[in-house]
Amino acid sequence: MVFARPGEALAGARALLSSGPTPHDASIAHQVIGIWERDFGDLTVAIGHLRKARTLARRCGSADREADALAALGVAVVYTGRTAEGLRILDAGAARGDSLTAARVLFRRGRVLWVLGRHREALDDVRRAVPVLREAGDTIWTARALTLRGLVHLSFGSTDQADRDFVAAERLWDQTHQDHDRSVAVWNRGAAAFRSGDLPTALRYLDEAAKRFEALGTPAFGVSFGRCEVLLAAGLADEALQEADGATALLERMGGQATTKAELLLVAAQAAIAAGDPDTAVTRALAAIRLFASQRREWFEAQARLVLFRSRVATGAISGPLVRDIARVATRLSELGSPDTVQASLLAGRVALALGRVRDADRHLAAAALGRHRGPALARAEGWLAEALRAMAAGRAKAVLHACRRGLDVLDEHRLALGASELRARATAQGAELAALAQRASLRPGNARGLLVWSERWRATALAVPPTRPPDDSELVRDTTAYREITSRLESARSEGTSAPALEREQRRLERAIRARTLRARSEGVINGRPFDPRALLDRLGDGRLAEIVDVGGEVHVLLCGGGRVRRFAAGRVADAAAEIDHVRAGLRRLAYEGRARYEGGGAARRAGERAAERFGLLEAGARRLQDMLLGPVVRHLGQGPVVVVPPGRLHGVPWAALPALRDRVVAVSPSAGAWLRAARVPPPLGAGVVLVRGPGLWTGGAEVPALAREYAAATVLEHGTATVSAVLKAIDGSLLAHIAAHGAFRADSPMFSSLRMDDGQLTVHDVERLIRAPYRIVLSSCDSGVLEPVGADELLGLAAALLPLGTAGIVASLVPVSDEAAVPLTLALHEGLRAGLGMAEALREARRALPGDPVHQATGWSFSAIGAA
Numbered sequence: 023m024v025f026a027r028p029g030e031a032l033a034g035a036r037a038l039l040s041s042g043p044t045p046h047d048a049s050i051a052h053q054v055i056g057i058w059e060r061d062f063g064d065l066t067v068a069i070g071h072l073r074k075a076r077t078l079a080r081r082c083g084s085a086d087r088e089a090d091a092l093a094a095l096g097v098a099v100v101y102t103g104r105t106a107e108g109l110r111i112l113d114a115g116a117a118r119g120d121s122l123t124a125a126r127v128l129f130r131r132g133r134v135l136w137v138l139g140r141h142r143e144a145l146d147d148v149r150r151a152v153p154v155l156r157e158a159g160d161t162i163w164t165a166r167a168l169t170l171r172g173l174v175h176l177s178f179g180s181t182d183q184a185d186r187d188f189v190a191a192e193r194l195w196d197q198t199h200q201d202h203d204r205s206v207a208v209w210n211r212g213a214a215a216f217r218s219g220d221l222p223t224a225l226r227y228l229d230e231a232a233k234r235f236e237a238l239g240t241p242a243f244g245v246s247f248g249r250c251e252v253l254l255a256a257g258l259a260d261e262a263l264q265e266a267d268g269a270t271a272l273l274e275r276m277g278g279q280a281t282t283k284a285e286l287l288l289v290a291a292q293a294a295i296a297a298g299d300p301d302t303a304v305t306r307a308l309a310a311i312r313l314f315a316s317q318r319r320e321w322f323e324a325q326a327r328l329v330l331f332r333s334r335v336a337t338g339a340i341s342g343p344l345v346r347d348i349a350r351v352a353t354r355l356s357e358l359g360s361p362d363t364v365q366a367s368l369l370a371g372r373v374a375l376a377l378g379r380v381r382d383a384d385r386h387l388a389a390a391a392l393g394r395h396r397g398p399a400l401a402r403a404e405g406w407l408a409e410a411l412r413a414m415a416a417g418r419a420k421a422v423l424h425a426c427r428r429g430l431d432v433l434d435e436h437r438l439a440l441g442a443s444e445l446r447a448r449a450t451a452q453g454a455e456l457a458a459l460a461q462r463a464s465l466r467p468g469n470a471r472g473l474l475v476w477s478e479r480w481r482a483t484a485l486a487v488p489p490t491r492p493p494d495d496s497e498l499v500r501d502t503t504a505y506r507e508i509t510s511r512l513e514s515a516r517s518e519g520t521s522a523p524a525l526e527r528e529q530r531r532l533e534r535a536i537r538a539r540t541l542r543a544r545s546e547g548v549i550n551g552r553p554f555d556p557r558a559l560l561d562r563l564g565d566g567r568l569a570e571i572v573d574v575g576g577e578v579h580v581l582l583c584g585g586g587r588v589r590r591f592a593a594g595r596v597a598d599a600a601a602e603i604d605h606v607r608a609g610l611r612r613l614a615y616e617g618r619a620r621y622e623g624g625g626a627a628r629r630a631g632e633r634a635a636e637r638f639g640l641l642e643a644g645a646r647r648l649q650d651m652l653l654g655p656v657v658r659h660l661g662q663g664p665v666v667v668v669p670p671g672r673l674h675g676v677p678w679a680a681l682p683a684l685r686d687r688v689v690a691v692s693p694s695a696g697a698w699l700r701a702a703r704v705p706p707p708l709g710a711g712v713v714l715v716r717g718p719g720l721w722t723g724g725a726e727v728p729a730l731a732r733e734y735a736a737a738t739v740l741e742h743g744t745a746t747v748s749a750v751l752k753a754i755d756g757s758l759l760a761h762i763a764a765h766g767a768f769r770a771d772s773p774m775f776s777s778l779r780m781d782d783g784q785l786t787v788h789d790v791e792r793l794i795r796a797p798y799r800i801v802l803s804s805c806d807s808g809v810l811e812p813v814g815a816d817e818l819l820g821l822a823a824a825l826l827p828l829g830t831a832g833i834v835a836s837l838v839p840v841s842d843e844a845a846v847p848l849t850l851a852l853h854e855g856l857r858a859g860l861g862m863a864e865a866l867r868e869a870r871r872a873l874p875g876d877p878v879h880q881a882t883g884w885s886f887s888a889i890g891a892a
Contacts, residue, residue, distance in 0.1 A: 024054050025202040028240055032058045046087060049078035053091050060098045062240045064277035068098050089119035093127040100134045101279040105318040108134065125154035129167045136170060137281055139321020141177045141359060148174065165194035165203065169210060176210075177321075179361040179397060181218040188214055205234035209245050216252050219398035220439055221449075224252045226542045243269050243282045250289040255400060256440075256541075257448030257814055259296035266290035284313035288322065291329045300336035307333055324354045328366050340373050345382060348373065352389070364393030364401060368408045380415055387412040394428070399436035400452060403429045410459050419463045423476075426460035429453065430480060437483070441490030441543030443791065443824065444774050446483075447817035453480055454815035461574050470590040471556045474581045474695070477572045478554035481670070481816045482693035486700075488827045489791050490543040498539050505532040506747060506783025513779075533775060540774075540788060559695050560586055562702055565663035569656055570695055573670045580656045583695070589659070594651030596673070602648045603676055609641035610677060610838045613881035614805075638877035641680070649681040657683040664688035664863060666891075668695050671812030677837055679870065680884040686871075690832075690863040690888045693810075693818050697826060701891035704831040706798050710758035713797070715750055716741035717764025717779050717804075721842040724763035726803065726849045733853065746782040747789055759856070760797040761849070766804035766821075766836075773811040773819035778804060787824045796828035799862060799892055801835075803849045808835030808887055822889050832862035832892030836885050844882035848873060863888035 023031035035054040038047060053075035059068035072095040079087040092115030100108030112131040116124055132147030148171045155164040172187030188210045195204040212227030228248050235242035246269035253262035270286045273279070287310035294303035307330035314323035331348045334340075352366035371387035374380075387408045394405025406429030413421035433453045440446045457480035464473040508529050515522040559568065560583060567584035571593075578593040616634040649657065652673070665687050667678050678689050692698035712734045716724035724741070731739050738753050740746075745764075754760040765779040777784035790796070802808065802821065810820040822833050834852060836845075851872040855865030870883035 024057050026198070026200045028058055028062060028202060028238060045078045045082040046084060049075045049082065049087055049091060052078065053094055056098065057094055060094070060101065060279075065098060065102050065279060066277060069095065069102070072098055086119040086123040089115045089123045089127055091115075092118070093130045097130055097134055100137070100317070101281050103280040103313065103317045105138060121154055122158050122160065125151040125158075125167075126160075126163050129155075129163060129170060132167075132174075133170050136174055136177065138317065138319045139177075139323075139358065141174050141321065145171070145174045161194050161197055162200060162203070165191040165198070165200075165207075168194070169203075169207060172210060172214070176213060176217055178359050179217070181214055181398075184217070185211070185214040201234070202238055202240065205231050205238065205242075206244075208234060209242070209248065212245075212252075213248055216248065216255070217398065219400065219436055221252055221256055221445065222439060222441060222542050222544045224248070225538070228252065229538055229542065241272065241276070241278075243273055243278070243286065247282075247285055247289055250286075250293060254289075254293055254296055255449075255452075256445050257296075257451045259293050259298075263290055263293035263297050263299075263302075266293055280313060281317060281319070284310050284317065284319070284322065284326075287313065288326050288329060291326070291333065295329070295332055295336055300333045303333035303336070304330065320354075321358050321360065324351055324358060325360065325362055327351050328355065328362060328369070332369060335369065335373060340376055342377060342379070345370055345373050345377070345379070345386075349386065352386070361397060361401060364390050364397075364404050364408070368404055368411075371408060371411060375411065375415055383415060384412055387415075394432075399432050402432045403436075403452060403456070405429075406432060407456055407459075410456060414459060414463065419466075422463040423460055426456045426463070426476075429456045430460075438545055441545040442541045443484055443489035443827075444537075444813075444819060445541055446489070446545075447819055447823075448814045450480060450483060450814035450817050456480075457815055458574075461572065465574055465579070470581055470588040473572065473579070473590060474556055474570060474583065474588050475554050477570055477581065478694055478696050481668075482697050482818065484814075484817050485693055485697050485823060485827045487545075488829075489824075490545055491792055491794075495539070498536065501532050501535045501539075502788070505529070505536060508532060509777075510783045533772065536788060537772075537774065540791075554696055556583065556588055559583055559699060560588075562699060563666075565661065566665065567660050567663065568666040568668060568695055568698065569653065569660075570668040571652060571670060571673060573672075578652060578654070580653060582656055582659055584661065584663075591654055591656050591659075593654030593656070596670075599648065599651040600672060602644060602651060603673065606641060606644045606648055606677060606680060607675060607838050609637055609644060610680075610881050610885050612637050613641065613878055614839045614841045614885070616878060634877040638881065641881065642682075645677075645680040646682055648676070649683055652676065653681070653683065660687070664690070666690045666692055666695075666698055668692050668698065671810075671814075671816045671818055674810050674812065674818060675837055677884045678887060679866075685884075686867070688861075688864045688867050690891065692890065693823070693826070698891050701826065701831045704798065704829055704892070706831075706892075707756055707758055707795070710756055710798065712737040713750075713753045713757045713760040714739045714741075715745050715753075715760070715762040715764065715780075717745055717762070718781055719765060719779065720763060722846055726846045727761070727763050729850055730761060730853055733857065743781050745780050747780045747785045750780055750785060751789060751793060754797050754800070755793050756795045757797045759799045759801075761801040761803070761853070763803045763849075766802065766807040768806040768809040768811075768820065770811055773813075776806075776809070776820050778802070778807070778821070787819070787821055790821065790824040791828070793828050796825045796830040798830065799832045799856070800825060800830055801849060801852065802833065803836070803845050805836055805839035808833070808837050808889065826890065831890050833889040834862055834866055834886055835889065837887055838885050840882050840885045841878050844873070844879045847879075848882055848886065862890065862892055 031054050035051040038051040052071045056068045056071035076091040079091045092111050096108045096111035115127040128147045128151040132144045135144035148167050152167045168187045168191040172184040175184040192207045195207050208227050209231035212224045216224035228245055232242050232245045246265055250262040250266045266286050266289050273283050287306045291303045291306035307326055310326040314326055328351050348370040355366055356363045367386045367390035371383045374383035390408035391405050394402050406425050410422050410425035430453050437446050437449050460476040464476045512525045563584050570581040572579045573596045576596050580591045582589045678684050714727050714730050714737050716727040767777050769775045774787045777786045808822055810818040810823055813819055848869050851869035852865050855868045866888045873879040873883050
């Protein structure tokens with residue numbers, strides 16, 4: 023019962039001890055309490071009870087009872103880190119009792135050996151135990167043994183064999199009432215799915231297992247470990263680190279297993295590396311190594327040493343001795359059958375290359391490259407990366423491009439299973455180095471088209487296909503409805519100047535629940551891995567120009583497409599441009615605030631006007647500097663037609679209209695040239711109408727909406743309580759044009775919860791992804807509605823990024839907070855141009871021209887961008 027209904031078992035054992043039991047029954051009761059404390063409580067308390075269980079078993083003269091008590095005690099002693107002592111106790115238990123009892127002890131010794139990383143010995147024990155348990159018809163222990171055998175297979179990388187064992191065990195568990203073990207079976211299915219590269223299925227199993235453990239009232243540290251691994255593979259390193267550290271802190275408060283603590287420290291170190299915090303990674307890895315060494319867990323100790331070396335390399339501390347140390351770990355990992363051997367050899371090769379030791383590097387990279395033909399997608403991609411680095415060191419550009427192409431194709435397999443746009447975007451980080459190597463190999467005179475193709479290969483790929491629509495399940499509907507209510511109440515509390523910590527906690531809980539359900543979605547689309555065709559782009563551009571900005575090793579290169587050719591120009595440094603972008607955006611924000619003060623009248627308005635003039639001058643100077651850094655000599659070759667700018671993800675916040683060479687031009691922005699081409703090919707929907715939305719609490723009251731309603735006589739107007747999330751989504755789905763005047767909030771910490779405020783709460787990116795077809799054109803007049811968060815290799819998340827793959831061909835939105843008063847005439851002029859038949863970018867240019875020439879109006883015009891091609 024202790025693994026079926028742990029709470030009842032614990033209560034029953036305590037009740038039995040209080041009733042004056044026989045030594046035999048008292049032995050069982052103490053063993054039950056010891057197992058509960060061992061797995062769910064305090065190890066010190068557990069060992070005390072298990073020693074009493076063994077003493078009482080000996081007193082009653084039952085060899086089987088003593089063997090069983092010894093087995094439970096041995097496992098607990100190993101969990102404290104006293105490996106040799108624990109194994110001696112287990113050996114003693116295996117030597118006692120009949121064949122069935124001995125088989126159960128062998129299973130438990132095998133499990134301990136698996137925990138210690140001694141996988142071949144563990145497999146020997148479980149192979150000896152399974153036939154005996156099956157012949158005895160012992161369903162529970164056979165299921166446990168099959169589960170262990172699956173875990174051992176998983177450690178060797180044999181995911182298919184592992185899953186077969188887990189499925190067989192799960193069938194047996196269904197015949198029992200062992201709720202805890204059934205929960206473990208679900209958790210193990212998640213581990214197998216993860217090892218095979220199926221992240222959505224892994225998350226689904228792990229979330230289900232966590233829910234079952236919670237219902238049982240037992241902690242689930244193994245599930246936390248599994249979630250950390252999946253989050254890391256999904257590119258969510260910060261979340262993985264928080265999960266690992268939180269689980270470790272809880273384990274320490276409970277006085278839990280030292281073996282589990284070591285594993286959590288190991289995965290925390292891995293997460294810290296991925297999160298860009300190598301110093302934290304070193305601290306966690308050293309702590310894990312000390313624990314693994316004291317526990318004599320050589321397999322895990324070797325893994326932890328590899329993570330430590332990766333951490334030190336990330337800090338820049340490389341040396342010849344470090345290469346030798348990494349190579350020794352790679353050899354040991356290979357001897358132990360670890361799938362991390364490829365990663366170790368790849369790291370040794372990298373460090374040797376950095377030190378200029380080309381021959382050593384080639385040897386290590388050749389060993390790592392053997393992994394490109396086997397294992398899950400992420401492991402094979404690492405093998406292709408090793409092959410690309412070998413070729414780069416040898417100066418074989420064609421071989422570099424071949425390896426990069428094959429590696430990115432493999433990663434497409436990985437991304438194909440991901441339905442959630444956030445996961446798909448973040449997962450591209452796995453291929454960032456392959457893409458960068460290909461760009462470097464293409465950076466040669468006369469190869470501008472080749473560089474363009476490789477720039478497009480791994481840019482904004484998450485926008486190439488629509489995301490999988492969130493599932494229509496009652497729990498998700500319930501949580502999203504509750505989320506809107508909670509956020510509305512929280513905003514009201516904040517506007518009144520009161521704190522509401524309970525509401526904040528509930529908001530965070532609901533966000534976690536909503537996000538967890540969307541991340542489990544599987545892909546319904548096909549990722550197009552065909553090479554980008556520059557000819558199709560040049561044909562479509564006509565007399566226009568497309569400037570694709572490429573970051574190659576921190577240097578800005580501009581690929582100017584148009585007039586039947588592609589040319590490459592060098593500009594400034596990416597880091598300098600990023601810093602200048604922050605200054606320019608800050609200048610626009612300050613002018614927006616001055617605009618509000620100006621409308622208050624009196625002396626405050628006069629002083630605001632003086633400050634605005636001064637700040638406008640600084641803004642113009644910053645825009646000129648930014649133009650030199652981002653476009654350089656390209657400004658002399660832009661021609662007379664429209665311009666499309668395609669910046670890398672981290673430079674998407676540029677207010678392009680503020681740059682002197684672009685102020686009087688028709689300028690559109692796109693996440694990629696491919697995305698612009700797709701938007702240009704989207705046909706306007708026949709018979710679709712116009713939707714005008716006015717949200718609550720706007721400074722101007724959404725003054726443009728009534729004026730637009732008079733111009734668009736047949737428009738659907740939602741306002742004054744009718745602009746609910748569900749009504750807005752229904753109205754704009756498939757519309758020709760939507761204009762939404764509502765408060766916007768961009769969430770850099772969680773871009774998928776960036777939102778527009780409707781009458782009943784927030785309309786988030788998650789809600790937008792429920793659309794069957796987004797509006798053909800959409801105007802978002804609220805602050806920050808066009809802000810996009812760079813993630814992964816060169817991907818973007820935010821409202822605009824959600825709309826483009828769903829069929830929106832053109833968006834006008836703001837990149838920074840704007841003056842509401844100045845935004846009203848801008849948007850009215852914009853719609854005047856649209857009604858005259860202009861495209862979004864041209865209508866926005868004409869609207870800027872129509873604005874008054876004062877600093878606030880000009881800055882407001884620069885703050886809006888046209889995204890897309892319509």
